[in-house]
Amino acid sequence: xxxxxxxxxxxxxxxxxxxxxxxxxxxxxxxxxxxxxxxxxxxxxxxxxxxxxxxxxxxxxxxxxxxxxxxxxxxxxxxxxxxxxxxxxxxxxxxxxxxxxxxxxxxxxxxxxxxxxxxxxxxxxxxxxxxxxxxxxxxxxxxxxxxxxxxxxxxxxxxxxxxxxxxxxxxxxxxxxxxxxxxxxxxxxxxxxxxxxxxxxxxxxxxxxxxxxxxxxxxxxxxxxxxxxxxxxxxxxxxxxxxxxxxxxxxxxxxxxxxxxxxxxxxxxxxxxxxxxxxxxxxxxxxxxxxxxxxxxxxxxxxxxxxxxxxxxxxxx
Numbered sequence: 633x634x635x636x637x638x639x640x641x642x643x644x645x646x647x648x649x650x651x652x653x654x655x656x657x658x659x660x661x662x663x664x665x666x667x668x669x670x671x672x673x674x675x676x677x678x679x680x681x682x683x684x685x686x687x688x689x690x691x692x693x694x695x696x697x698x699x700x701x702x703x704x705x706x707x708x709x710x711x712x713x714x715x716x717x718x719x720x721x722x723x724x725x726x727x728x729x730x731x732x733x734x735x736x737x738x739x740x741x742x743x744x745x746x747x748x749x750x751x752x753x754x755x756x757x758x759x760x761x762x763x764x765x766x767x768x769x770x771x772x773x774x775x776x777x778x779x780x781x782x783x784x785x786x787x788x789x790x791x792x793x794x795x796x797x798x799x800x801x802x803x804x805x806x807x808x809x810x811x812x813x814x815x816x817x818x819x820x821x822x823x824x825x826x827x828x829x830x831x832x833x834x835x836x837x838x839x840x841x842x843x844x845x846x847x848x849x850x851x852x853x854x855x856x857x858x859x860x861x862x863x864x865x866x867x868x869x870x871x872x873x874x875x876x877x878x879x880x881x882x883x884x885x886x887x888x889x890x891x892x893x894x895x896x897x898x899x900x901x902x903x904x905x906x907x908x909x910x911x912x913x914x915x916x917x918x919x920x921x922x923x924x925x926x927x928x929x930x931x932x933x934x935x936x937x938x939x940x941x942x943x944x945x946x947x948x949x
Contacts, residue, residue: 638700640725641709645695647716652677658823664698666691668804669824677715684711688804777845779827779852782817785836786855791816795834800827831856835863835929861888861939862929868917869927882918889914890938898930898945913942 649663652674659670666674671691678684686695686708694704703709709721718724783792793816799807800820807830810818820827822845829841836856843852865888868881889895895908908916916924926947933941 636729637703637725640728641700641703643728644709644712644716644724648674648695648712651716664696666696668802672803678711682711682714684715776821776823777825777827777847778849779820779822779843779845780817780850781820781829781841781852781854782815783812783831783833784816784853784855786857789855792833792836792856796836797832799830799832801830802828835859835866859929859932861934862932862942864888865917865942865944866927866929869925878918882914885914885917888939889942890935890940893938893940893942895942896944897924898943900945900947 645663652663652670653659655677656670656673659666659673661670663670668688671688674691675685678686690704690708694700694708706721709724713719713721713724716724718727781798783796783798784790785792793812793814796812796816798810798812798818800810800822801807802824810820810829812818820829825845827841827843827845831839831841831854833856835858837859839854839856841852841854864884868885889910891910893910895910895913897906897908899905913924924946927944928947929942929944931941931943932939
């Protein structure tokens with residue numbers, strides 16, 4: 633019985649592969665050779681169709697091996713059986729047992745003497761079919777999607793070309809830094825339909841861009857919003873303010889910065905750091921004699937519309 637069940641599990645894997653290839657014709661490899669791209673697509677398909685999930689470790693343990701010594705848990709078998717169109721694992725095994733028995737009954741009791749001409753025709757057909765499959769596999773490789781992302785200021789509509797970093801994020805991989813051209817654009821070439829980008833720009837709010845690609849070649853315009861608080865702190869640090877202006881700026885800073893905010897001054901060499909509390913930082917910026925001027929804000933984080941983390945460096949005067 634165990635051997636019979638394992639045979640049914642192998643059949644289930646074949647059905648699973650066929651179901652995914654019907655949705656993604658460019659998945660030409662065998663399920664035992666699937667990697668991160670196919671596994672991610674399977675995870676998303678299971679979630680959408682049967683509200684199920686398999687981890688990458690589970691896939692490598694149960695679906696990737698060409699032979700299995702034991703069955704997965706019944707709840708996982710039920711989920712996969714439902715995904716390929718059956719009510720449950722029991723329904724799947726029953727249907728395929730009936731089909732196998734029917735196929736055995738249809739086998740002819742006697743075999744007629746083979747005709748050499750017929751065999752030649754069969755062999756020729758098999759060879760032609762094999763050649764056709766080989767050509768189809770070579771031609772039907774996954775096509776690349778080419779998407780050009782361009783970044784603009786949400787207020788001025790001007791391209792953002794300075795102090796901007798764009799990272800392409802892929803599951804299980806290190807973020808890949810993309811080169812931004814003089815027009816404030818990056819070109820992404822990928823076989824994945826789902827693209828995720830992390831965008832960081834000086835004095836703009838950090839943003840994560842998620843796009844589902846449907847065309848082989850397309851353009852995307854992304855508008856970034858200014859980090860108003862970071863920009864205001866930068867302007868306050870400029871010398872030459874009147875006493876009245878300094879008092880107004882101090883009130884603004886009191887509202888902007890959280891009481892428990894962590895404020896770090898980073899040395900330009902990157903080797904040193906100094907920690908400020910809210911009161912000391914505001915004093916250094918707003919008092920007549922100041923030690924902090926010409927600040928460049930590196931990073932800000934917010935909670936309830938107030939700064940809870942601030943990292944900056946002081947430019948040479």
